[in-house]
Amino acid sequence: MPEMPEVETIVQALKRRIVGETVADVVVEWPRSIALLSPAEFSRRVVGRSVTRVTRRGKFTIIRLAPPKLLVVHLGMTGRLLIDEATEPNATAGASQDAYTRVAIRFVSGKALRFRDVRKFGRIYLVDGACEIPLLRDLGPEPLSDTFRPQTLRELLRRHRRQIKPLLLDQRILAGLGNIYVDESLWQAGIHPRTLSRALSTDEANGLYRAIRKVLRQAIQNRGTTIRDYRDPQDEPGENQGALSVYRLEGQECRRCGHVICRTIVAGRSTHYCPACQPLQSTNYAMTADR
DNA sequence: CAATCAACCTGGGTGC
DNA sequence: TGCACCCAGGTTGATT
Numbered sequence: 001m002p003e004m005p006e007v008e009t010i011v012q013a014l015k016r017r018i019v020g021e022t023v024a025d026v027v028v029e030w031p032r033s034i035a036l037l038s039p040a041e042f043s044r045r046v047v048g049r050s051v052t053r054v055t056r057r058g059k060f061t062i063i064r065l066a067p068p069k070l071l072v073v074h075l076g077m078t079g080r081l082l083i084d085e086a087t088e089p090n091a092t093a094g095a096s097q098d099a100y101t102r103v104a105i106r107f108v109s110g111k112a113l114r115f116r117d118v119r120k121f122g123r124i125y126l127v128d129g130a131c132e133i134p135l136l137r138d139l140g141p142e143p144l145s146d147t148f149r150p151q152t153l154r155e156l157l158r159r160h161r162r163q164i165k166p167l168l169l170d171q172r173i174l175a176g177l178g179n180i181y182v183d184e185s186l187w188q189a190g191i192h193p194r195t196l197s198r199a200l201s202t203d204e205a206n207g208l209y210r211a212i213r214k215v216l217r218q219a220i221q222n223r224g225t226t227i228r229d230y231r232d233p234q235d236e237p238g239e240n241q242g243a244l245s246v247y248r249l250e251g252q253e254c255r256r257c258g259h260v261i262c263r264t265i266v267a268g269r270s271t272h273y274c275p276a277c278q279p280l281q282s283t284n285y286a287m288t289a290d291r
Numbered sequence: 292c293a294a295t296c297a298a299c300c301t302g303g304g305t306g307c
Numbered sequence: 308t309g310c311a312c313c314c315a316g317g318t319t320g321a322t323t
Contacts, residue, residue: 001315003316078301078316100301117300119302121318122317162294163294171318179316227315227316228316267294267295270314
């Protein structure tokens with residue numbers, strides 16, 4: 001569910017609200033939400049540590065603790081990180097927890113960081129370094145970093161013989177894009193999702209570079225896209241859903257050319273595009289019948 | 292190497 | 308109301 005702009009929004013909020021807090025207590029309601037460690041071991045190692053900074057890498061939220069340790073969260077499809085403000089000293093603990101809270105980290109101040117995850121695909125890790133988490137270790141470049149240049153993308157596209165959509169969804173190639181922003185970026189760039197990455201011209205690759213950055217920046221500015229589940233740490237939805245051009249808009253008219261937006265399956269994922277704005281060149285041979 | 296699909300989970304929406 | 312079926316912002320591992 002949450003892609004990079006949603007995670008970025010969450011991280012900005014957590015920075016303001018939990019840096020400096022010290023962990024008093026951990027409640028694990030669903031043990032499998034904790035990766036690698038037993039709930040007891042996880043709790044034992046987290047209690048007493050304090051939060052020194054909060055950062056992001058791809059779709060991972062990274063909470064740095066002292067003494068040094070990384071609390072890393074991947075939200076999966078429906079994960080949320082919610083801040084519960086301190087309640088009255090003798091309010092009943094746990095009373096505010098809903099049925100989908102999987103882990104609650106309570107701070108000495110009375111505030112709490114709550115991991116809520118309906119579908120249970122999210123994971124929380126406690127590690128010494130990013131290298132202990134395979135996906136985090138192998139993450140591709142950050143699309144909004146200064147060191148990610150048009151040439152960086154051109155080289156990535158040239159290195160593989162794959163359809164562009166699954167390539168962009170692959171976190172080892174580029175970090176942070178998910179189903180929404182890949183569809184939006186490809187529409188913005190006028191590229192069909194099944195186009196072979198190696199068949200893209202220099203101009204098309206440069207256009208895709210600009211499209212990805214524009215789409216992500218706008219989504220961050222709009223505090224993320226809420227289709228259904230996404231909420232920031234204060235339980236507020238994002239506002240980017242109104243800025244989408246194709247995602248989940250099948251049957252509606254393309255805002256650029258007026259043709260009807262199509263939905264199909266690519267890489268096993270629902271895929272939205274405008275067949276007029278995003279034509280599939282015959283030279284880029286699609287393996288499967290289109291649409 | 293690349294594509295597909297099932298699996299991990301739960302709930303919401305739709306059609307009969 | 309009930310029920311079957313499809314769908315969902317992700318990732319992984321087996322299979323073709």
